[in-house]
Amino acid sequence: MPSISNRGHQMPASPIRKLVPYAEAAKKKGTKVFHLNIGQPDIETPAAIMDAIKNNHIKVLEYSHSAGNESYRIKLAESYKKIGANITKDEIITTTGGSEAIQFAFLACLNPGDEVIVPEPFYANYNGFATAAGVEVVPITSYIETGFALPAISEFEKVITEKTKAICICSPNNPTGYIYTPEEMELLKALVLKYDLYLFSDEAYREFAYEAPAMSALALSGLENNVVMFDTISKRYSACGARLGALVTKNKELINTAMKFAQARLSPPGLAQIGAEAALDLPDNYFDDTKAEYKSRRDTIIGRLNKIPGVISPNPGGAFYAIAQLPIDDSDKFCQWLLESFSYNNATLMLAPATGFYSNPELGKKQVRLAYVLNNNDINNAMDCLEKALQEYPGRTN
Amino acid sequence: MPSISNRGHQMPASPIRKLVPYAEAAKKKGTKVFHLNIGQPDIETPAAIMDAIKNNHIKVLEYSHSAGNESYRIKLAESYKKIGANITKDEIITTTGGSEAIQFAFLACLNPGDEVIVPEPFYANYNGFATAAGVEVVPITSYIETGFALPAISEFEKVITEKTKAICICSPNNPTGYIYTPEEMELLKALVLKYDLYLFSDEAYREFAYEAPAMSALALSGLENNVVMFDTISKRYSACGARLGALVTKNKELINTAMKFAQARLSPPGLAQIGAEAALDLPDNYFDDTKAEYKSRRDTIIGRLNKIPGVISPNPGGAFYAIAQLPIDDSDKFCQWLLESFSYNNATLMLAPATGFYSNPELGKKQVRLAYVLNNNDINNAMDCLEKALQEYPGRTN
16 A cells, blocks of 8 residues: 655644534534634625625636636725735735635745744644645744733744744734734834745734734835735635635735746636625625624623633634633643533533644643634523533643 | 745746737737637536525535535545446545645655656646645656557656656546546556555546546556545536535545645635535436537547648547647747737637647647637637648748
8 A cells, every 4th residue: 555645644633623523422412512613703604795606697617817816806906905005916816715825825935844933822724734835833932921912022033043934923813812013013024124034924814803903914014025915705704615815915026936836726716706806895894793793702701701710811802712721631631521521501612722723732731712703692601611611620720 | 035935936837828928919909819728618517506506595604524515525426436436425525626636645645755657748737736745747758649548557667766656647638638448547557556656547527538438547446545536527517617626535544644634724615515516416418418519529620630731630539638749840939929920810729839748848849739628610710720820830840
């Protein structure tokens, strides 16, 4: 039998999906499972998107331009004015989800063995894309005590080597919800210029900022050749299944290089582009209701979490995630126990152990990520479960 | 300014798309361009696909399972019985086009520096995916004189080294239209078993076989752990823009490994899966009309080509491509000249230089690929242009 590749062996399994069989078993027993484990919004996809897709008059569902339909890119570029970015259609490659934008950037910017610095906890799939590209993720730890603010620049400088090619940030952050302040963005800019690095900026959650807005890296002047922005319609429009994102950069050599990877895979999904283009005509106040709903949920979940004895959860400024520190021995064991051995009012909850969001899983052993993608009533019921569970859990610590 | 990666520099530009600016310029001058250059079918996408997409009742366009919707995989697996393959839903990963299936296979099976043997001329994008994965494509030349039949097995054995991990075939073939006979498939099976290699089988054009059927590699018994089949709905249902394909293998370790790459990118396109599932309910005779149409076009184009003095084009058994050898100095120059400097009855034609389909471009310097994705009338008009052009072309040879 022919063998599997080394990167195939090294490729990390999804840390979130490994609990799925336990959730399925719980449901089979008749237990209600509150899903706070995954960033799948429950908010409805805007009718404008679904209607545009339904009202198409396509006779032949053809390949689109490898960079995506020109009409879509023109409108998307125009929309970036709102975030202070001066972008043309030729500085955008439409991708299959934000995921493909990350892949293109890793492949086009980094050689095998090169390093990308990422503040942790971070989106677990960066590890997967790095493994696929033969690239090393070098973590810089951020801490719950500071609400997961940007670590000191000196911490970055300690790990910068000649192999360092990029810094990758995500703001508003998955999994912490933290939004980098304009001051922190300026510190990153100075660092990136000093060492001539790329700044990869994952802005999947840009619209979900509840007090101060999230600054786009594209708005940092003088950083045009360094910034690569990853965008996606997945969270913005509750359209995760559309698989439509974008790689945006003003670096001409880089966009030309990324285009070669885009041409090899021919084109991004066609139907999704029709929906995404229609979404750009939504009124500016479209996000008001969605934001108000998420903000209210955030207030509910953070309020409830911090009232549970031994639990700490800093107030996240954006996205729809919170990290909570729990009085437990091991978050993987606890999350499995919730599904396997616990119920309250015939219900339990599913959480993401934070071990998967740190390069060193030990750092996440007492933390979980909660995605507030349920309505306030369900969140309250889920928090009732969590409170009760923490009283009963055999691995409780003090 | 940070630098581009080595693989970014090495990544080949699309050989087909580099002529696009010349075609655009010709159209601006008012010249009609017959597009025989790209495998974009003109046949209508079945109404069953478009209707299923239009009639969806989706409220939230969610991520699907990373392997694709279970209901789709169950029906797709069932459909493979028709090609003599015994496949379950768990042996299928739904991918973003056939392209992603190729990428997953290269990443999961091959280490950087490993080699995959591919009979040439071959689908140019294999080169791109190989470059992205750090893998080497080792070509074995097939010849127009034999209609691009499988090269002698001894030719494969000459280049097999300890780095050889796979053989990649495409039958019916892009760009030659050749279909490997059952005898040739058995020879490949013996070779693959002898050296314990993977057999990657790109079956994008399986239904388009005009005399003898195309044998699926999945129907080769005793090769269950070696065969990885790449499938796609792009050509089958004229749905290139849907971006939906599949990786199919009975090798459990491999499917589990490929799933880790699939989980990292979350899910394949959702709307396309709805359409593709509906297409599986089309009656068995759905392909009859399409096949009859392509066969008639093939007969037209091959008949016309071989009547032009100095032109040789073997009769392809499948797909919708033909390779023609022309009395010219350089196919890249000729194809550009057709767009830049030639017209007949205010029309010209766009062809794909075969240089892009060979590892050594010299081998394709007198050859072009023609995709018969136009109706018979347009094909005849295009052949009138070609006949005239070959009389006028300054680089004509004898």
